[in-house]
Each structure stands twice: as C-alpha cells, then as structure tokens.
Amino acid sequence: MSILSLAIRVESQTCDKMNQYDPCSQNYACACFHRLDGPNATICIDEFSISCSELIPCESSANRCYEAEHICVRHPRCNQLPVCYPVPIFNQQLCPSIPTTTATIPSHYSSSLTTSNSKFIRPNSGTGAYYYEAIHVTIETSGTYTFVSSSGYDIYGCLYNTPFSASSPSLNLITYNDDSGGENEFQLTADLKFFQPVILVVTTYQASRTGAFAVTAYGPNTVTFTKNAVKSLTTMITTTKTIASTAIASSGTYQLLSVLSNKALDVYGNDTQDGANVQIFSNNGGKSQR
Structure with a gap:
C-alpha cells in the first residue's frame, strides 16, 4: 500500500500553499482537498465526478481508508465528513495544472x-x-x-x-x-x-x-x-502662529515634520516644482500629502 501511495503522489496534482477548496486546475470542477490519512498536504480533486452516496466513510478513529486505491479527504458536498475518495479521481489528466507565467x-x-x-x-x-x-x-x-x-x-x-x-x-x-x-x-x-x-x-x-x-x-x-x-525638510514651529516658509526647489519626495503635538503642518502656495511629492507628518502620527 505504501508503494501505491508514493505512485499516487507523483501522478497527482498537489496544491501547496493553497487553502481548502481553492481552485487548482484548468478544470473548474477541481478543487484543493486536505488529506486526512497521511502527510499534512493538499491535493487537487475533481469534486463533481462522483456523488456522496458512492463514497465510503473513512475509518473514524484514524481517518484511514482500508479500501484499495482510496484516500481519506474531507468533502464540502458531503456534510464536511471524512470520506474515502477513489485514487483515479486524483489523476492530473482530470485536473491539469493552471499554467503559470514566469515573465520577468x-x-x-x-x-x-x-x-x-x-x-x-x-x-x-x-x-x-x-x-x-x-x-x-x-x-x-x-x-x-x-x-x-x-x-x-x-x-x-x-x-x-x-x-x-x-x-x-x-x-x-x-x-x-x-x-x-x-x-x-x-x-x-x-x-x-x-x-x-x-x-x-x-x-x-x-x-x-x-x-x-x-x-x-x-x-x-x-x-x-x-x-x-527622500529629502529632509524639517520645519521647526516655535509658536502656534508662526510657521517658517521653505520653498521646494526640486522634484522628489519630501517629508515635512511638525514638532508640536496635535498641530497640523500645511503647505500653501505654488512654490513647489512640478514633480515634487510632499508628505506631511505630525509627531502624533498624522499624515497627509500634497
């Protein structure tokens, strides 16, 4: 039985790093199922190829299938019960993998x-x-x-x-x-x-x-x-009425920091060159952008 299981893993479509019931194939009838009778892995199954009435429940204590060529999975259409799924349904010909693009x-x-x-x-x-x-x-x-x-x-x-x-x-x-x-x-x-x-x-x-x-x-x-x-452009504010004025002379991203708590620092006028991205921060964590 162990030799058969090894052959199944080689020929079947796995879905590593995918959630239970995620789509896993060009065949939209296929979805990811968690195996309950072996390693912590998921496998791609055609879930509509067989009805629940045809599936045999897994052995309850260990979630294992004693029938030949069956694997224990939890099926969403069978009340989430562990059932023994026939191995031929795992075949990659039924659930071909989704093509991936590796354009770099x-x-x-x-x-x-x-x-x-x-x-x-x-x-x-x-x-x-x-x-x-x-x-x-x-x-x-x-x-x-x-x-x-x-x-x-x-x-x-x-x-x-x-x-x-x-x-x-x-x-x-x-x-x-x-x-x-x-x-x-x-x-x-x-x-x-x-x-x-x-x-x-x-x-x-x-x-x-x-x-x-x-x-x-x-x-x-x-x-x-x-x-x-990022260019340093820290403006010191000494009173609530006096704000130092600094012209932004080149494009880029600037950070303006208010050193007073709960005081918003704003930018007025048209003295910023096109392309300048001004990010305004106060020391209470607020942020805006001009």
Missing part, C-alpha cells in the same frame, strides 16, 4: 556611493556608519519583484515602505539582504502592489565603504527608479 521584465538602475552620501546605521549592524542611497521605486503592476545588485564589492540592500527614516532603520522595513545574489551581491524579493510607494536603500556590508553599483529589478512589469527619494 528587467528594469535597470546605476549609481555610486561616495563620501558625499549620507550615513546611517543599517539593519542588522548594531554599530558603525554606512554610506547609503535611497531610491524611490514606482510599481505599476502588482506582483513579485526581485532586486539584484551588481557592484564588485560587498553591497547590502534594504527595501522599505514609505516613509523611510535613516534615524529609524527598522521602521517600515520590508526585507533586507546581503549575499543572496552570490559574489557578495544582494537579492531582495517581495510581493508589491500597484503604485505601492517603496524605497530601495543601497548600502554596504563594511562601514564607510564606497563604490559604483547597479541594480536590476525583475518582475511582471518594469519599475521606475528615482534617485534621492
């Missing part, structure tokens, strides 16, 4: 870390100061994206939701990586949503290291990289 469209970015870059204490470092560059990444199609570096030295990558704060490197951190790209190159993979604002921070494994680098993003569509994504 590349997007490229290159720059350099120099002594003119700012420093921060990167994630998983504890001490030391590391030059970094923050890059805004615009996502135009939801999906899984992979960012791979090319530098020739030990480079380090971090991916953040906005806002990114160099003084709080763990805040909004999605993932970080050092060497998964091989040869001391980072490789970051994340599921990103349509127009989800994310920041790619390129830094180094060794403190105070500089050098040229390139990053290639692979995903279902191209992404747009914008250098120097």
